[in-house]
Amino acid sequence: MGSGTVDAVLADIVEYWWVYAAMPVMAAVIGYLTKLLAVRMLFEPLEYRGIRPFLGWQGMIPARAGKMAAIAYDTMTSGLIDLQELMSRIDPDELVDELAGPLDEAVEDLARELLSEYQPGLWDSLPEPARALLVRRVQAEAPKVVKQLAMEVTSDVHAVVDVRHMVVSNLVRDKELLNRLIRDVAEPELRFIVRSGIYFGAAIGVIQAVAWGLTKSPLVMPIFGFVTGWVTDYLALNMLFLPREEKRFLGIRLHGKFQRRRAEVGVRYGDLIAKEILTPRNLFEGMLSGPKSDKLVAIVQREVRRTIDEQAGIAKPLVILAVGGRRFQELKQDATARVLRTAPETARSMFAYTEQALDIRNTIAERMKVLTSGQFEQIIRPAFKEDEKTAVMVGAVLGGVIGEMQALVLIYLPMALGILAV
Template sequence: MQHPESGFHLFDITLLSLPLMAALVGWFTNWLAIQMSFYPVQFIGVGSFGWQGVIPRKAEKMAHICIDRTLQQFGDLQSVYQQLEPQRIVEQVISQVTPRLDEYIDEVMYEIQPVLWDNLPLFLKRRVYQWAREQLPARVEELVEDFGDDLDDLVDLKALLSRELRQHPDLMNRIFQQAGAVELRSVINRGAIIGGILGAALIPLWTRYPEPWLLPVGGFAIGFITNWLAINLIFAPLQPRRILFWKIQGLFLRRQPEISDVWARLVAEELITVEKVADAMLNGARGDRTRAIIQKHLRPLLDNSAVMKLTAQVTVGMTGYTELKKVMNQKAVLATRDVFSDPAFNRERAPIVAGVLAEQMRALGPREFQDILRPAFREEEFRLMLVGGAFGALAGLAQFVSLVALNIRIPI
């Protein structure tokens, strides 16, 4: 490819630019692969043609695997519940309900018999309020104990995770980005190093075969290989291996303890909060069972006191008495939801859930830990590599076209 007007060679400048361009391609394609793993959060496209970030699309699957692995190690949801200190939950319920107990009773009675309750002497109302306050601790303690015994039947944890991740598909992105921030930056930067090395390896080929197709083909190979290496550097090798002076292991696996702590903390703060578990108990597919337990523990409030039962039946009648218990049950459900929506209580309990999850994630073997994260990428990694290769080919073509267009030459 000697220039017709001088003794200069076009490919000499290419020899210098190959490693630099390849390093840029390696860096960019790895950066692009990481971005495509996270974004877009929602599918963009028409029909089956389009893209959604790998992690948002596979978030439910990864969360389910994570819960299966950790709870399988720990036992069941009931065991986690015991770590939350049920007595502390009892105290929370009593502390939240007691100040509003008179208000709850008023709301129930005004719904059933507003005129009667308005005209009831104040000392009788106070008697009802006092009696309810005396009964509350025992009823709550038994209720919380029953919830703990039946928690695995009352809460479909996978359904809870699926619902939350459908409503907030960016949650798993934030978990990954915070848990693996160091590793993701390392993968992108290593792409430049690997790309530069591969670019240098192209120099002998370009020297021997300075053909127009070589730069695009070489660019495709560099983009494809660097993306393949980027994904595999995260998860492989499973066990530490020593190569010359370096000890290597999959980036996520090497920092399993730190990643487990961050992952568990975010899951406990964002997904498996006391408030969301309580909401799943009340409003999930098994909510009828929860309401039945609440009703079972509310019924004695009236039925176990002959005076209160007789008073209620005389004042509201037998039909009204049945309706009274129904409204009490509905009010208790609403009160339960309010109790566990207390942000301070959720923040206080979150570290306990996080500690349980983190302990079990740290105890997982390398393959089990890898299996929490790898399935999402395994199904999409070839497409990511093809995209990297395509951008590498475009970069190689642009490099060749620009060199020819500029007619850059250096003396030999």
């Protein structure tokens, strides 16, 4: 580059300083807007908006809710928690103690309803002390039944609840919760992505100003807008995770933004899983209504029938004679159905104990500490990796469009007004 060229560029900078000064500023704006939009496009909108298949958009994570939910489950269970091991922490005796009051109340209501319905004459003829004695006999047996159920469930939880189906179906149904599983955990990293667009964009804007001074080509604006969107997206995404291990270069600490926050991520992630995904309520509902619910129904039915038969005792033939064999079987089936129907309300009292016993939050936080860097990265990396190329390309195209608008504002419009010569 000759001295004449340098002098000409310097003279142009002095004359049109506002054009050169605006380039880094507008490049920073381009970087910020493309990053902000890229982050928003990950999560919003929850449902497809527009005209399918091309004139519309759905957030990248909600659009792949099934796959992302399956990845989330695999991440949870591959190195963080073993649900069977967690369930072994539940003490059936303590569980029964937590259910004592609600269980007695539920059993009393059940006994009175069934007996008054299936043998109204006999029940109505009994004095209240006799009725109460009969109810107390059933109540005394109920804790044994509940303990037996608890022992069978905790010994092989996967036999009665399809945990993967439960987690995936809940996350697919509640896409906002799926978003939060990524967004809440990676909130600082998402803010970094957006802010980084300003810094990277401004730096590229300086190079853009030099290129404009040398070429005076209007194509510089859209080309550098495209490059700004592409490079800033690529750098920001990779700086979240790389380098995986801390390194020093010229005294500067180099470590992936997400990798640095392992302890904090463990607490946030564990809290979200414990409070909203693998909750006692969700597990219980999964047992009652999931694909394997027939297993639990069979266990409950077996225990209810056994209890009724035992309570009938030596009088069972007389009971069958009085009620009828078919009605006696119907009574046992009806009892099972009512037990299952009232179970969610009765079980509420044990949820606090179960959550404390499982201790999912602290378990995840502790096990997060011993993951390898690669395993830890997988907590949120799939959310970005799945559509990383799409996000980078969208950022580049948007950068090019905004760059063309930049050229319109800084070059074409001033030229039309006669205040800029090219």
